[in-house]
Amino acid sequence: MVRAILIAHVQPKDNLEDEFNRWYDDIHIPQVVDRIAGVVSGKRYRYAEEQLVDASGAPPTRYLTMYEIETHDLADTVDRLGAALTDGTLDMSESLDTENQPPILHFYGSVSS
Numbered sequence: 001m002v003r004a005i006l007i008a009h010v011q012p013k014d015n016l017e018d019e020f021n022r023w024y025d026d027i028h029i030p031q032v033v034d035r036i037a038g039v040v041s042g043k044r045y046r047y048a049e050e051q052l053v054d055a056s057g058a059p060p061t062r063y064l065t066m067y068e069i070e071t072h073d074l075a076d077t078v079d080r081l082g083a084a085l086t087d088g089t090l091d092m093s094e095s096l097d098t099e100n101q102p103p104i105l106h107f108y109g110s111v112s113s
Contacts (some may be wrong), residue, residue, distance in 0.1 A: 002074045003110040006039075006067040006081070009059060011101040013094070020095035029065070031090050036081050038071030060101055069107075078107060 012020030029042040045064045051057075071077045084090045096103070 002071050004069040004074055005108050006069060007106045007108065008065040009061040009104040010063045010065065011061040011097040013097045016095035020093065023093040023095055027091055032067065035089055036077065036084055038069050038077035040068050040070050042067045074107070074109065
């Protein structure tokens with residue numbers, strides 16, 4: 001069994017933050033967990049004002065989602081998620097900024113048990 005996480009840095013479109021948050025919490029995360037084999041959970045975070053470094057080093061996105069993955073084939077899970085983002089498996093929202101600040105997705109494999 002491979003354990004991994006997906007870190008998704010995402011940003012809502014201007015003036016659509018409430019709609020974005022509703023969609024992400026009520027539709028997107030549940031669909032990813034239910035429809036992508038190997039994804040077992042998802043948790044969202046918002047960039048905190050309290051930081052150890054100057055705010056000028058802030059990331060370009062305010063939101064981060066961490067998905068936990070447990071799978072026998074990480075490459076297959078990655079491929080299925082990639083396809084689901086464009087083939088209609090997942091309901092996407094116009095409130096997600098995909099032009100000015102496109103989502104940044106990174107997978108990390110576990111190095112500890």
